[in-house]
Amino acid sequence: YSPQRLEALLAEGKPVFVNLTAAWCITCLFNEQVALDTAQAKDEFAASGTVYLKGDWTNRDPAITALLRAHGRDGVPLYLHYPAGKKEPEVLPQVLTPAIISEAIRNGQVN
Numbered sequence: 527y528s529p530q531r532l533e534a535l536l537a538e539g540k541p542v543f544v545n546l547t548a549a550w551c552i553t554c555l556f557n558e559q560v561a562l563d564t565a566q567a568k569d570e571f572a573a574s575g576t577v578y579l580k581g582d583w584t585n586r587d588p589a590i591t592a593l594l595r596a597h598g599r600d601g602v603p604l605y606l607h608y609p610a611g612k613k614e615p616e617v618l619p620q621v622l623t624p625a626i627i628s629e630a631i632r633n634g635q636v637n
Contacts (some may be wrong), residue, residue, distance in 0.1 A: 527581030
């Protein structure tokens with residue numbers, strides 16, 4: 527993740543999924559194992575053309591801190607899904623399931 531990469535992808539109208547995480551974040555690691563680093567999620571990202579960006583906040587990167595604060599957060603995890611052609615993201619729950627990711631990718635939002 528970088529703000530420049532995100533902006534470039536959004537300017538191209540691409541769907542983007544942003545995972546803001548840290549090595550010490552237990553919830554982040556759980557979500558990655560159960561929902562994000564799965565064949566299902568990878569297949570759905572690929573099939574939909576969704577670009578997956580991962581921001582590592584382990585050492586408190588200022589660019590990631592700014593994105594967290596822009597969404598009212600003081601820490602990780604934060605999961606943002608930008609549907610194709612949208613500049614504003616859908617903020618996903620802090621605990622993910624494969625179904626939450628599938629719904630966000632298919633519908634462009636979480637209901």
